[in-house]
Amino acid sequence: MARIVGIDLGTTNSLVAYMDKGTPRVIAGRNERNIVPSVVAITDNGLIVGDPAKEHLTRNPERTVYSVKRFMGKGLADVQGELAYFPYSLTEQGGVIRIKLGEKTYSPPQISAMILRELKQRAEAHLGESITKAVITVPAYFNDSQRQATKDAGMIAGLEVLRIINEPTAASLAYGLQEKTQGTIAVYDFGGGTFDISILKLKNGIFEVLATNGDTHLGGDDLDRQVGDLFLAEIRTRHGIDLSAHPDHMQAIRLESERAKIRLSDELKIQVSVELPDNKGRFTRELTRDQLESLIMDIIDRTLGPCRMALKDAGLTPIEIDEVLLVGGSTRMPLVRQRVQELFGKTPHCELNPDEVVALGAAVQADILSGGTTDMLLLDVTPLSLGIETMGGVMSSLIRRNTTIPASAKEMFTTYVDGQTGVDIHILQGERELAKDNRSLGRFRLKVPPLPAGVPRIEVTFLIDANGILNVKASDMRTGQSQSIEVRPSYGLSGNEVERMIEDSFKFAAKDVNARKLIEARLDAAALITTTEKFLGEGSHLIPQEEVAAVRAALSALATAKDGNDPRAIRASMADLEQAAKSLTVAMLDDSLKRGLQGKKLSEIT
Amino acid sequence: MDHHHTHGTNSRELQMARSMCWHCQSEVSGEYFCERCVKVQPVSKDLDYFTCMGFPRRLTIDLRQLETKFYELSRAFHPDFFQNKSEEEQTISLGNSAMLNTAYRMLRDPIQRAEYLLDLEAGAVKEIRTSPPADLFEEILELQDTLDEYRATDRTSETGRQLRTKLLAEQHTLEQRKRSMETQLQQLFTDWDALQDRGEANSQTRVERDRLLKQMREILSNRAYVKNIVNDLVATIA
Known part of the structure; x- marks a missing residue:
């Protein structure tokens, strides 16, 4: 079987790893760096990805895309609140965000595919063979549309995505391989754009996820914004300059904020310095760790609610968790570690590099799929309840959140009017009572033979596969005939x-x-x-x-x-x-x- | 949403699978893998979850044994181990895994297990409406009024605080009641299992069987009702 690589397609950084004689390894690029910054610049001379593209953030901000993961599987209305933070302009077409760069527009999966192709080439150069199959990680709390968008990105990049695997569970595989751990563990995964918490039970090589929760719009990016907003306000009062008219300087502020945050994980006090436009000199200030922590405390505390929910769904109290694993760059911050320690009452583990552990786990899962590793098996769950809209705009739940996947549910449909030839079905994901408060995944029309009302009996099977992606099929109970169903995604690209x-x-x-x-x-x-x-x-x-x-x-x-x-x-x-x-x-x-x-x-x- | 939806498995094939391997057509008698060609066999739709997991239809189950069986079958069926196999085998693996996961979820929880058994033995448990315990009827009506009153009152006011105290006491009473119903159920489960273990089939055991099923159904329905009320109460005073 052809080699399968493991890919961590992150908000800020992406990595590719493979299994080298039983040990997962991250593949470094020509520049000997393991990470590829998830940045894509469309220049007049073509496409640039990763470290060289990062230089274009300040040089060419309108045509340099970063944090594209935040837009995967989303419509424009979903990101309305943060449009001002992005230098490139966004539109929407067919329920999918489009990013306008120069004269062309790109969908988020296309931009992600550019990053994936860079990783693919990196792997090909290192391994000296063509790579066409991959396992790609996603935040555990990603919904169906976001997972499908990730799969689409893989296809566009020329990769067959054999499995979409959740980031925290991937991390647990990497740790499990190393430690041969047993017991109940919590994986706290705080990355560049998303937060996940997963509670797992490890026993004899089985990694059973008991519950997962999170926020797909909460990460290091949000921390940087808090810091950046402070700098921008001070520049306005101290220098009388509104930087929002200068996208290049806005990017410089963002990067300096990120750098300040990172440095304050090791130091207690640092100097910030950013160049101002029109030769107005530099903005400088001292920033202490205490000041940083008071700015971001509220955001970090927003991760605790999902932790408590996951514990509750797993039927566990914090004391019953044997180990806590930290994943994602944001967990390097002392305040994050302190909060996690307070919640679970134990010192969290961080032996493996939090930036690399997800990619390493993806490589382990890739090895399981190719038949190399046979003693480990991951049993994951669906993070959100799946249902359909019923009379009165209410959501009727078919598969509850935290159900082990693959999971299936059957529902019988009939007609209300004589001779009715179709039933429209609206698929939803979420925990709210009303259909309109949940995420619309898609719609399809069930074909029904024209018969008196109530006579047709069409059984629809909703199946969530091991990727957490929904498949729908239907069969007529009277004739035994099955019908293929074309679901029109609400926030996704069509097959064509x-x-x-x-x-x-x-x-x-x-x-x-x-x-x-x-x-x-x-x-x-x-x-x-x-x-x-x-x-x-x-x-x-x-x-x-x-x-x-x-x-x-x-x-x-x-x-x-x-x-x-x-x-x-x-x-x-x-x-x-x-x-x-x-x-x-x-x-x-x-x-x-x-x-x-x-x-x-x-x-x-x- | 997957863009490429697969067609449903031919139902004729599934029925045949009970007696014949879908691949080599040799005799299969309930094993999950054909003895001759070692291909995975689809778990029959007609198989109940107890049988699927290799457990007798009893209401007391050793959870550790159940978990061991679940892990063992997961290792046998999970799609991860069928990546290099044919499309048919992948489809069967997916279906079997989904069924196994449902079976484990149903049997793991004593209440769901009992509801499922009732469904198997007496049918259509889903049709049963939750109903208030007869002796609590008055109390529950009063509680509903108090809840409505509390919702309409300023929570920080003196009346609000008094109502809240009253509701907390109600919550305590109802939770105690729920626990006592669970103890009753536990006894009924034990009685049921003992009756099954005796394996006699006379008119007396049939009467006893029907009595146990009826009582279980009643308590399960009352318990579900009380549970809903408590959830509503907790959500209101949160």
């Missing part, structure tokens, strides 16, 4: 749209390869220029004057090419420079070294 996006992504791929080659060529050219200039400075007296002039000419030609957009032109100019500087290079190297290096190019020895 996903197909089209897959095609688009292939077209884009060529452009993306160009962008990548350009970045690499520019980096290599810069290195060659530096070395050659150094050699010229130290050894120009060793070669004839005409050759020095030729090297200088080749240098300036390369500098021009480097500023252009053609990676092939850059490579050609590099070759020219290497040729022109050959005798300089030879002269510069000492005899013993010279022998070993004969026939090699300068770029290979620098």
Whole structure:
């Protein structure tokens, strides 16, 4: 079976991991960093993803997307309250948010697919084989639309998503593999954009989730905003500048807020410094850990309600939890650890890197699916109740929250009018009484043979699979005939749209390869220029004057090419420079070294 | 929502599965895997949850044994272990896992277990409405009035505080009542199991059987009613 990789598609950072002889490992990129920042920049030269895209946040804010996970499976109305925080403009089409970058619009799954493709390439480069199958993690509290959007993103990126797995449970797999833990554990997962709590029972390799709860709109991003809002208000009063008119500076504030928050996990006091627009100098201030904590205390306390709910649903009290695991970057904050410790009355575990543990767990799950690991089995639950709208706009629950998945429920439908040929069914997810207060997942029309009222008997099976994704089928109890059901998602892409996006992504791929080659060529050219200039400075007296002039000419030609957009032109100019500087290079190297290096190019020895 | 919905499994195939392996057509007598070709077999829709989990129809169940069985069958059926198998086997694995999960959920909880058994033995337990215990009828009517009054009163006022104290006392009484009903049920469960264990089939045991089922049904329905009232009460004074 082809190799399956595990992917943590995070709000802030994403990672890819694989199982290496029984040990899960995160795959590092060319820059030797394990994480890929979940940032995508659409530049004139094509697409840039990860660390290089992060630089575009302040340079090119309107065309650089970050935290796209917050928009997965959502409509515009869902994020109305935070539109002001994002520099790019959002619209909606067919119930799905669209992000406008330049002349084109992209759906959140398309942007996520760009990150996934970067991870796929990273894995392919490292493993030296084509990667087409993956396990992707999602917050446990993600609803059906958000899970489906994640699956769509995988498809657009050319990945078959064999399993959508919940982040906290993935983390428990990574810990379980390490510790061979038994007992009841709570996983507190506070990431960049989402919060999850899962309570599990571990016994003889079975990881049984008892209850889960969370908030898919609560994370480190929200903490940064509190800090950023303070800075913005102070800049307004102290310098009389409203930065909201300067998207690039708004991004600088956001990044500085994040940096300040991170540093205050280790230090008690730091200096903040941000450049102001129009040469108005810098905004500087001291920020203490106490000040930070009083700003974010309320947000951190919002994680405690879901913890109590999960405990209640699991039928447990905090004392009955044997171990608490911390997952997600936000759990590095001392205040978070203190709150968790107070709630559960025990010191939480954080031996595994909270940024990597989810990806490691995804790799373990991938290994289970490929038949490598057979002693471990994860039994997860559905986080939200599933139901349908009934008379009077009330939700009738079919599968309760925290039901172990796969889970199914059957419902019998009939007609109220003679000759009626269809029944419209509205599927919902949520815990509220009224249909309108719950999340609409989709609608479908049940086909019914024209018969007297009450005679048709159509049995509809609602099945939540191991990914937490709903499948619906129906069969006529009178004839035994089954009918296929096409559910129109309320907040999702249609099958056709996903197909089209897959095609688009292939077209884009060529452009993306160009962008990548350009970045690499520019980096290599810069290195060659530096070395050659150094050699010229130290050894120009060793070669004839005409050759020095030729090297200088080749240098300036390369500098021009480097500023252009053609990676092939850059490579050609590099070759020219290497040729022109050959005798300089030879002269510069000492005899013993010279022998070993004969026939090699300068770029290979620098 | 999945964009690609699968068609329902052919019902003829399911019926055949009870006696014949869907894959190699050899005889299968209730095993979950065909002895000849080792393919997973669909759990019959007609199989009750007790049988599915390998337990007799008793109301007292060793929860540790039940859990062990659940884990064992999960290891046998879970879709994780069918990733490399054929599409048919994946469909069966999914259906069997869903059924197993339902069976475990129903049998794990003593109340749901009893309701399920009532449904099996006497049928249509879902149709039974929750009903107030006859002796508590007056008290509950009064409680409803107090609740309405409390909802319409300023909670910080003196009347509000008095009503709240009264409601808290009511909550205590009702919870005690609920517990005593559960003790009664526990006794009925024991009696039922003892009757089943004797395995006699005469008119006397039939009368006893019907009496136990009737009593269980009544107490279950009263208990559900009291439970709803308590939930409502707790939500109101929260």
